[in-house]
Amino acid sequence: MSSTLAQHTPATTARATSAPAATAAPRTGIDPRGPQFAAGATALVLIAVLGLPPTAALALTAVQAALFALGAARGVQKTPHAWAFRRFIRPRLAAPTELEDPAPPRFAQSVGLLFTVVALVGYAAGLTVLAQVAIGFALVAATLNAVFRFCLGCELFLLVKRATA
Secondary structure: OHHHHHHOOHHHHHHHHHHHHHHHHHHHOEOOHHHHHHHHHHHHHHHHHHHOOHHHHHHHHHHHHHHHHHHHHHOHHHOHHHHHHHHHHHHHOOOOOOOEOOHHHHHHHHHHHHHHHHHHHHHHOOOHHHHHHHHHHHHHHHHHHHHHOOOHHHHHHHHHHHHHO
């Protein structure tokens, strides 16, 4: 009978109820190092865009816009960058200390898409300076995320959410 009482003490109940929550968290949250890795890869692509002649820059910008569109539509966890992170980098790292809500990075992908679409229009219309300025803004945001894990698009998401709540 004492073993039955031990199973229903507050400590064992707390462990029992916290265990499912701990296992459910990885399904809803993402490792924040994944978007940081993706931002680093994006920054490298955007640097290349700025160094290319306009025709090649247009093509590479279109590729980056497609990647942003995929991240905005399906979520950052379903992009080629996320696959590469999960496959090659994540297995070599310790488990994350905290998980991140995927909604702000997904919104940030939409912001990146907006800048790359402006750049695409600029390159297509022969407005190279407009295109390069738009790429420059996206590059600054990607670099801040890659180096400092400061996501401008995520911060914008939170501001919009607070303003509309």
